[in-house]
Amino acid sequence: MFSITPSSRLRPSPFYAATVAEGACAMTSYNRMLLPTSYGDPEAEYWRIINGVSMWDVAVQRQVQLRGPDAGRLAQILAPRDLSKCKVEQGKYVALCNHDGVLINDPVLLKLDEDRYWLSIADSNIWFWAEAVARERGLDVEISEPDVSPLAVQGPLAETVVADICGDWVRDLKYFWFRETEINGIPVTVARSGWSKQGGFELYLMDGSRGTELWNIVKEAGQPHGIGPGNPNWVERVESGLLSYGGDTDDRTNPFEVRMGKYVDLDVPDDTIGIAALRRIAAEGPKRHQLGVMLDGGAPAKADFFWRDVEQEGAKIGVLTACAWSWRMQRNIGLALVSVSARPGDPVVVRRPDGDLTGKLCELPFL
Incomplete structure (x- = not known):
């Protein structure tokens, strides 16, 4: 057994204390944070998400916020997917690429307002990428990482648990759509999303000081349904064919190679980063x-x-x-x-x- 040396480069999750209390026994690093990967019984954690409901600390899924008059324009420059019809409170899975059409992240883009977007990112420094592009293009937009940390509730009984907490309106949320609300005065964004095919929600905590409080609210609401701690489940994701950016991709992978072609629109504006290369790859074939x-x-x-x-x-x-x-x-x-x-x-x-x-x-x- 080994310990993790504290470092200012390794930021704590708002749910860290709660996960330790739950018995987290293995973690990995992701976006300069710790992601719990086991609570000691992998098979039980697997069956919990398949048959019931599981709660995950996924605060490592950081948000890159684009805010300002040119936020929408920057989002479209970064994402080779048509965002012109994206509505407020709607999310879209996008393939961020470099100029060669190589996949550099696969976030969910959330449109919170006409001038505010989040990129809910996988493991890479997209904040720096977005900031550099915005400055080079002379765009009027502020790039930041807000105090936002997702807590996932996943599994076939997740909807029942989240509805018990928030109300039955969550049952009407379409996939990747979301709504800002409060849970016992805690500001959250509730989205129907998550890294599993078993269904569920992500509660984007917008006050990092209240992580343990939110964890305990979800835990209590889920007790009648057998809720327990878990993590983005490795076995379920392989069974479901879910893409792991950086795990299933290398420094040459383009979206067409990893079944993301349906999320690429080749008729987006010509100033979209990577679109020229993606058009060529689509024409030649991956x-x-x-x-x-x-x-x-x-x-x-x-x-x-x-x-x-x-x-x-x-x-x-x-x-x-x-x-x-x-x-x-x-x-x-x-x-x-x-x-x-x-x-x-x-x-x-x-x-x-x-x-x-x-x-x-x-x-x-x-x-």
Whole structure:
């Protein structure tokens, strides 16, 4: 067992004390914060989100706020997705790219007002990117990281729990839509969203001093429904084929390679960053694509089973980016980024230092 050395570079989550009290026993770093990854019983945490309701500290999912007269223009410059019809209180999944069309983040964009947007980001310094672009373009917009920290409530019973807390109006929220409100005087933004396919909400806490209070409110409301602590569940996300930016992508990955093509609009304005490259890639066709892998062998995969070479007839065709033991499928499954010449149904070999595994490529999602 090892300890984490405190550092001014590692910021505490508003929910940190609550997660420690709940028994968090493993964490990883993400956006200069700690993300709880286990409470000691991975299988119980998995079944909780599949069958019931789970609550997660996802404060690491930081917000980059664009505010000012040119906020909407900057959002469109950054995102190769048509935002012209995006309404206040609506969110959209977007693929932020660099000038070469390489994916640099996959946030949910939330439009809070005509002159205020949040980019709810994955793990990378988009604040610096947005600030540099705004200054270079001479835009009248302020870039900041507001005091906003999401708490996720996920699983088939999540709607019941959040409705008990906020009211039945949450049942009418469409996916990625949201509303600002208060819970016992605590300012929050309630969004139907979250990194799972089991359904749920994210409560964007807008006062970091009240993290434990909000945690306990959700915990109490969820008690009749068997709520418990969890985390963005690795197994469920592989089963569901959810993209992990930085986990399933490298420094060459474009949106078309990882099934994000439907979130790219090629007719956005020409000053949208990366759009020229994305138009070219779309016309030529991507060189790689993301597929699932059904692996042979009955023993659950080890936690270090990432970025292993995938071969076909002795030639490398790509890499396995993630692997998990699926309790529902009772086998190892994985996500692969491979040449477009490889197709679902093809047999493959995954190279590992402690022994190769055979498998078969398949479409996503698994479940």
